[in-house]
C-alpha cells in the first residue's frame with residue numbers, strides 16, 4: 001500500500017469543499033453541456049497578483065530526443081495559460097504523449113527551457129518535483145490503475161493519501177463515479193472492467209482533486225460518442241471552475257464540438273490555432 005500511495009501521491013490532491021461544488025455544478029448539467037458556475041471563479045485565488053499573470057507552463061525552443069534517436073519534438077515555443085482549454089492533436093507517433101510527459105515533468109527536454117508554475121524545471125530539486133506534480137491531474141493513455149484496488153478505492157486513493165477521513169469524501173467519489181456511468185461498478189477490480197470503464201476510472205481519479213492543470217491522453221479513445229460528449233462536458237465544467245485543460249486526441253468529432261484552441265503536432269513542430 002505504501003508504494004501505491006507514493007505512486008498516486010505524486011499526481012493527485014483533494015479539497016472536498018471545492019469538489020462538492022464541482023459535482024453540484026455537474027449535476028445541474030446532466031441534460032446537456034454545462035452552464036458556467038457563478039461564484040466559482042474565486043475559489044482558488046490564493047496566489048499573488050504576479051503569479052496570476054504568469055502562464056502555468058511556458059516552453060521556449062524546446063527539443064526532445066529519446067537517447068541517440070532523432071529529435072521527436074523541435075523548437076516548441078508556447079504557453080499553457082491559466083484556466084485555458086486546448087486540444088493537442090497530430091498523427092500517431094507525432095509526439096503527443098511525449099509532450100504531455102514534458103508538461104507533467106516526467107521527462108526533461110534535451111534542449112530549451114520549460115517553466116512550470118513559474119519555475120525553471122532544471123532548477124527544481126528532485127524532492128520538490130512530486131509536490132509540483134500534485135498540482136497536475138493526469139489521465140494516462142494506458143490508464144495505470146492499481147490492479148488490486150476496486151474502482152472506488154482507485155478513485156479514493158488520492159484522498160486517503162491526503163489523510164482525509166473517508167466520511168468526508170465518500171459521497172463525492174460515489175457521485176463522480178455515478179456521473180461517469182460507473183455507479184454499478186464501484187466494488188470491482190480493474191481486471192473485470194472494459195477498456196472504456198477503466199478509462200473513466202482513470203479520469204475520475206485525475207479529476208477528484210480539481211487540479212490546476214489537467215492533462216488527458218486520448219481520454220475518449222475507448223468510449224462511445226455519447227459518453228465522449230459527457231466526458232467532454234465534465235472537462236469543460238472543470239475548466240469553468242478554473243482548471244487549465246490539455247486534451248490529447250485524434251477524435252475530430254470531439255474537437256469539432258468545441259471552438260477551442262488547437263495545438264497541432266506535425267513532424268516534430270507545433271502549430272497553434274487560437
Ligand SMILES: Nc1ncnc2c1ncn2[C@@H]1O[C@H](COP(=O)(O)OP(=O)(O)OP(=O)(O)O)[C@@H](O)[C@H]1O
Nearest residue numbers: 066069072090091092093094095096097098099141
Ligand atoms: N520511451 C521511448 N523511447 C524511444 N522512443 C520513444 C519512446 N516513447 C516514444 N517514442 C517515440 O517517439 C515518437 C512519439 O511518440 P508518442 O508516443 O509521443 O506519440 P503520440 O503522438 O502520442 O502517438 P499516439 O497517437 O500513437 O499515441 C514515436 O516515434 C515513438 O516511437
Ligand SMILES: [Mg+2]
Nearest residue numbers: 096097141217
Ligand atoms: Mg500517445
